[in-house]
Amino acid sequence: MRLPFLLLTPSCVSVGIGTAYWQSGTLNGFYVLLIIIGALSAHISVNVFNEYYDSKSGLDSKTKRTPFSGGSGALQANPSLAKAALGLAWSTFGITALIGIYFVTVFGWQLLPLGILGLLLLVTYTTWWVYNTWLCLVAPGLGFGILMIMGTHFALTGEYSMTAFVAxxxxxxxxxxxxxxxxxxxxxxxxxxxxxxxPITIGYEKSALVLGCFYLLTYLAVIFGVAAQQLPIYGLLALITVPLALKAFRAAKDFDGDVSQLIPAMGINVAVTLLTPVLLTVGLFIG
Structure with a gap:
């Protein structure tokens, strides 16, 4: 399941909860609980599918494992658990699907396109998306950003909104x-x-520039959201992580192939990715 990685889920879900609260002034506690369970199940599912298929392809036996990449090594140590892992992946997939169906019955079919795309992403990410340069780039953000946050907002309000999209x-x-x-x-x-x-198709240096562009777009999105009154002024709290992002970008730009020197930057990158949505959520609740 890669349990430490699951912190990303509540961080992202919190933004959708924040937009729903900022726009409606109320939250359904039962719905929030279901959303968190469904989102965590989705994250577990994609992690375990990834673990299973990377073990099956032999990839995980070739990677140099770091605290942030390279798989868990669980199936290399215990190959007999492969069938159980696949069962876990499908079981958590099923939990996510059932919770999605519940919200469709509550709020209507409008959630279906987003939900179906999310479910397809879960089961095809490791077998299809990662073999296309652009799809591999956008898939993680699409899943944890637009799909998860807008899906959370819809499951709490029964409608989509520009605020949820911008957030x-x-x-x-x-x-x-x-x-x-x-x-x-x-x-x-x-x-x-x-x-x-x-990193394979354009190299480390240009990939670092892409990372820098992602950081820039992140903070520009927050500033634009506030300027367009789609986010409260307190949403600017998300800019607190700018110095950390700059530090990670510089380290990525200087990467020369020594993975051990990159690990601190990978850790900072994780911190930026976890903290920025949480700070945005705090701004939404204060607002």
């Missing part, structure tokens, strides 16, 4: 940037099984 953009850019930097140590291993992502 989802920082997480969208940050999570794609998170996976982008985490791909740096895996270039040779990923290349050996035919994967295609930016």
């Amino acid at each position: 989802s953009l920082p997480a969208t850019f940050l999570v794609s940037g998170l996976l982008l930097l985490n791909q740096f140590p895996d270039v040779e291993a990923d290349k050996s099984i035919g994967r295609k992502h930016f």
Whole structure:
């Protein structure tokens, strides 16, 4: 399940809860609980599918594992657990689907397109998306940003809103940037099984510039949201992480292939990705 990685889910879900509260002034506690369970199940599902297929392809036996990339090593240590892992992936997928169906019955079919795309992303990310450079780049942010945050907002209000879309953009850019930097140590291993992502296709230096663009777009989205009155002025609290983002960007730009020197930057990148949505949520609740 890669339990430490699951912190990303409540961080992103909190933004959708925040937009719903900012716009409606009320929250349904039962719905919030269901959303968190469904989102965590989705994250567990995609993690375990990823673990299963990377073990099956032999990728995880080739990667140099770091605290932030390279898989958990669980199936390399216990190959007999592969069938149980696949069962866990499908079970948590089912939990997410059932909770989604519940909200469709409550609020209507409008949630279906977003939900179906999210479910397809869960089961096809490791088998399809990661073999296309652009899809591999946008898939993580799409899942944890736009889909998760707008889905949360809809499940609490029964409608989509421009505020929820704008508020989802920082997480969208940050999570794609998170996976982008985490791909740096895996270039040779990923290349050996035919994967295609930016560090493979355009190299480390240009990929670092893409990461920098993601950071810039993150903070511009917050500023635009406040200026357009789609976010409260307190949403600017999200800008507190700018110095950390600059530090991670500089380290990525200076990467010369020594993975051990990149690990602190990967940790800072994780911190930025977790803290920025939470700070945005705090701003929404204060607002």
